[in-house]
Amino acid sequence: MKAAVIVFPGSNCDRDAAVTLEAVTGVKPAMVWHGDEALPKVDLIVLPGGFSYGDYLRSGAMAAQSPIVRAVKAEAERGVAVLGICNGFQILTETGLLPGALMRNSGLNFICRDVDLTVERADTAFTNAYTQGERVTIPIAHKDGSYFADDETLDRIEGEGQVVFRYATAGGGSGNPNGSRRDIAGLIDRSGRIMGLMPHPERAADAALGGIDGRRLFESLTRTLN
Amino acid sequence: MKARITVTLKNGVLDPQGRAIANALHSLGFGGVEDVRQGKLIEVELKATDETSAKTELDAMCRQLLANPVIENYRVELL
Amino acid sequence: MKARITVTLKNGVLDPQGRAIANALHSLGFGGVEDVRQGKLIEVELKATDETSAKTELDAMCRQLLANPVIENYRVELL
Amino acid sequence: MPATDTSVIATEELAAAHRMGAEEFRLACEKLGRAPNLTELGIISVMWSEHCSYKSSRVWLKKLPTTGPHVICGPGENAGVIDIGDGQAIIFKMESHNHPSFIEPYQGAATGVGGIMRDVFTMGARPIALLNALRFGEPDHSKTRHLVAGVVAGIGDYGNCMGVPTVGGETNFDARYNGNILVNAMCVGLADANRIFYSAAAGAGNPVVYVGSKTGRDGIHGATMASAEFDDNSQEQRPTVQVGDPFAEKLLLEACLELMAEDAILAIQDMGAAGLTSSSVEMAAKGGSGIELNLDLVPQREEGMTAYEMMLSESQERMLMVLRPGSEPLAERIFRKWELDFAVIGTTTDTGHLVLRHKGALVADLPTGILADEAPMYNRPIAPKPVPAVVAAEDVPAPNSLGDALTALIGSPHLASRRWIWEQYDHMVMDDTVVRPGSDAAVVRIHGTNKAVALTTDVTPRYCYADPFEGGKQAVAETWRNITAAGGKPLAITDCMNFGNPERPEIMAEFARAIEGMGEACRALEYPVVSGNVSLYNETNGEGILPTPAIGGVGLIADVSRVATVALKPGDDVVVLIGA
Numbered sequence A: 001m002k003a004a005v006i007v008f009p010g011s012n013c014d015r016d017a018a019v020t021l022e023a024v025t026g027v028k029p030a031m032v033w034h035g036d037e038a039l040p041k042v043d044l045i046v047l048p049g050g051f052s053y054g055d056y057l058r059s060g061a062m063a064a065q066s067p068i069v070r071a072v073k074a075e076a077e078r079g080v081a082v083l084g085i086c087n088g089f090q091i092l093t094e095t096g097l098l099p100g101a102l103m104r105n106s107g108l109n110f111i112c113r114d115v116d117l118t119v120e121r122a123d124t125a126f127t128n129a130y131t132q133g134e135r136v137t138i139p140i141a142h143k144d145g146s147y148f149a150d151d152e153t154l155d156r157i158e159g160e161g162q163v164v165f166r167y168a169t170a171g172g173g174s175g176n177p178n179g180s181r182r183d184i185a186g187l188i189d190r191s192g193r194i195m196g197l198m199p200h201p202e203r204a205a206d207a208a209l210g211g212i213d214g215r216r217l218f219e220s221l222t223r224t225l226n
Numbered sequence B, C: 001m002k003a004r005i006t007v008t009l010k011n012g013v014l015d016p017q018g019r020a021i022a023n024a025l026h027s028l029g030f031g032g033v034e035d036v037r038q039g040k041l042i043e044v045e046l047k048a049t050d051e052t053s054a055k056t057e058l059d060a061m062c063r064q065l066l067a068n069p070v071i072e073n074y075r076v077e078l079l
Numbered sequence D: 001m002p003a004t005d006t007s008v009i010a011t012e013e014l015a016a017a018h019r020m021g022a023e024e025f026r027l028a029c030e031k032l033g034r035a036p037n038l039t040e041l042g043i044i045s046v047m048w049s050e051h052c053s054y055k056s057s058r059v060w061l062k063k064l065p066t067t068g069p070h071v072i073c074g075p076g077e078n079a080g081v082i083d084i085g086d087g088q089a090i091i092f093k094m095e096s097h098n099h100p101s102f103i104e105p106y107q108g109a110a111t112g113v114g115g116i117m118r119d120v121f122t123m124g125a126r127p128i129a130l131l132n133a134l135r136f137g138e139p140d141h142s143k144t145r146h147l148v149a150g151v152v153a154g155i156g157d158y159g160n161c162m163g164v165p166t167v168g169g170e171t172n173f174d175a176r177y178n179g180n181i182l183v184n185a186m187c188v189g190l191a192d193a194n195r196i197f198y199s200a201a202a203g204a205g206n207p208v209v210y211v212g213s214k215t216g217r218d219g220i221h222g223a224t225m226a227s228a229e230f231d232d233n234s235q236e237q238r239p240t241v242q243v244g245d246p247f248a249e250k251l252l253l254e255a256c257l258e259l260m261a262e263d264a265i266l267a268i269q270d271m272g273a274a275g276l277t278s279s280s281v282e283m284a285a286k287g288g289s290g291i292e293l294n295l296d297l298v299p300q301r302e303e304g305m306t307a308y309e310m311m312l313s314e315s316q317e318r319m320l321m322v323l324r325p326g327s328e329p330l331a332e333r334i335f336r337k338w339e340l341d342f343a344v345i346g347t348t349t350d351t352g353h354l355v356l357r358h359k360g361a362l363v364a365d366l367p368t369g370i371l372a373d374e375a376p377m378y379n380r381p382i383a384p385k386p387v388p389a390v391v392a393a394e395d396v397p398a399p400n401s402l403g404d405a406l407t408a409l410i411g412s413p414h415l416a417s418r419r420w421i422w423e424q425y426d427h428m429v430m431d432d433t434v435v436r437p438g439s440d441a442a443v444v445r446i447h448g449t450n451k452a453v454a455l456t457t458d459v460t461p462r463y464c465y466a467d468p469f470e471g472g473k474q475a476v477a478e479t480w481r482n483i484t485a486a487g488g489k490p491l492a493i494t495d496c497m498n499f500g501n502p503e504r505p506e507i508m509a510e511f512a513r514a515i516e517g518m519g520e521a522c523r524a525l526e527y528p529v530v531s532g533n534v535s536l537y538n539e540t541n542g543e544g545i546l547p548t549p550a551i552g553g554v555g556l557i558a559d560v561s562r563v564a565t566v567a568l569k570p571g572d573d574v575v576v577l578i579g580a
């Protein structure tokens, strides 16, 4: 699987994503500078975490309007898989590639900690190495991660099975950290090719750092896209 | 020409910032505060001199960038 | 009674938000934008019915919590 | 300030307005052979302020051990540098941003983090970890809540946006900090040992280059403010504090590291407090050269700025560099790529003078020696207060109930969990945080290797108040123990000396004795001081803070799989108590 990681001037999890991709796939991903005109031919595009253009207006708002993201959209339309992590998820909602919006955490503060997630869909290109209903632990690190969509939209995306990860609130789960509606932590689009999530799977892919539950997300992609 | 754009959360969208401000005001003793909503104020200085074209331009800015229609409303005033 | 409070950065205080918005608007093709300053909008719903006491109270809120006079100015309007 | 700031010749009154005493003003005129003009006075007063000159502390700081087999660069540069083997170096320093954080907690703390990061990446290191040592007033003091929330959010937002993990620190509360909080930030960076960048601008005819954000009228007088006591009026004075722009700093970091990979930079210095003044003077003075600047070329954010304002501005996210002649186009291309300002604003000279031109006029001409090495230095009187007798353990009544005592301890603000704080910091970004906050020392892996560094900050101010010598010694030893407990070999420390008014002999004595205690511990442990910072005049209405020599320690872990953490592990572990 060949992947590209988009590097905005304020990205800061681009290296983390690249390291994990290389560790899992054995192939160094292409690092694509936001000012570049075109994307190389790849199977997967990763929009990494960070603060794309400083995120001053709304997280991801300015990146959503950038030329490189227009190119990403075009690739996505051609069927290339797109994974948005944290800021990448914010960008995907701002572009409209994924529904809803990510708002300020309900507690207002930035939160960095491990959270428990329930895998809602284990039949997607991004999650087929997990099992349905499984509980996994992956860190979050964000200030604007409270997922919002109106009831009608929520019903629709639930109905269409677009919710892939939920914060685990029941049975000793660590709970909903940010006030996301319906505990939504990660979403996939209708085509099944575009996914965004607030937790950072690339931070849970190396046993030395305390957990490897995120690794299987990249393994799923490798399996599907190879 | 100067314009003032205000971006506010739509009704029904939870506003944790506004709520936190209301709580803080209460604990400072401002018991008369019933509700607080926080929004953004964006002041734009424009080259344009024609009101109608300025309005159209400002409106386009809001739709494309300054407000997120999923959660926000906006209002444009020329000063 | 409803009030609208706007909090803006004092002149000369760096406004990275405003600058970033201006840059983004330029790259979206809004070349006519000369300057952008970002501020906060705080809408307060008050029990008070008397204008003067409401103003005094709102002013106190601004000084004590809503604005930091080191870097910000504020303006109170009753609606 | 009047636009005609060069035609105004300084007087004793003007000097006093710059917080410069009559004695020092006379000395300045004598050394200069004339009275300075207003711009020159501004420059002299800033360079001679406590903050820049260390005039009260220098005689004592000299007593600290600063060398060792693994020390590459000790105090005197932007940060200290130690060797961690395999051609790699760790560059680190701690710095205070106390006064600005009291006035505007969010921005004050944020710009403190920005400043310390610039100190580290100026020397060629990529920052890999941040820590912060915080002291606030009593938990129920009316200001404390607001200050804690603002400071923590400011530190978090800046470090989080930069993508550098904030992995540790300490937080204390005490009434003695009610009017003077302490915000000390530490940054640790990683560099190639053979690619360290220094600030000495030797040689004439080299281009002096300004990069980063534009200059505005931010925090003019900040450096002198940071050396002055507060009184009840200072809150009314409303000095301008700087606003930070972490995104601009992230760009500056990446651009600097990109240029540092080329053979273009001869010297580089960040513009911290006293921005253009201290950076240009220090570069020239260290290099034994001179510097001539054309202020018309300085990128400016506001209109009509005077030479005085430009030289004293504390706008953030700026650097001054001296480039190898001919490399300007390469450097410019890199800084433009990162959408930063870039301007050649002058050249180095062989005159030993700082010469400034603005709008065609010569606006300042000062020998750099006067501003740097020849700045006043004081051996202030000290009057140690008697050290209280040691309390015998037998004399302390045993608690009625051990359970209640434990609950009281756990519930006290001094020992309560700090999780609320560190969760607001991205402590995992860069994917190398092996031991997260909450343990004795944080452990950060050296990227791509099996090595790691163990990092901690410690001091117990009430010990230092009771006995500054023992307290200073203890603070050093505690960092050593915390690093050791994580499995690391302690290598070196940085310090942040926060004290009250040094003109009071009992305060000066606290400072002096703390230094002596620290020195003794450092020598006994072969654990040198490689960088540090002094913050004096932490007083309000004559009441000083507790003496607070915060120590930041760095240790090396050769094999990251062998770290130890505080958590009890499941199983039949045996608990052993060791030590004296």
Ligand SMILES: Nc1ncnc2c1ncn2[C@@H]1O[C@H](COP(=O)(O)OP(=O)(O)O)[C@@H](O)[C@H]1O
Residues within 6 Å of the ligand: D131, D132, D133, D134, D166, D167, D168, D169, D170, D171, D415, D418, D421, D422, D436, D437, D438, D439, D440, D441, D458, D482
């Ligand atoms: N301001 C802070 N920022 C980050 N971490 C902090 C801060 N204050 C405390 N911590 C973390 O909380 C833990 C407990 O702190 P402290 O009580 O000072 O520990 P100790 O007494 O064991 O040195 C440590 O891991 C420390 O790094």
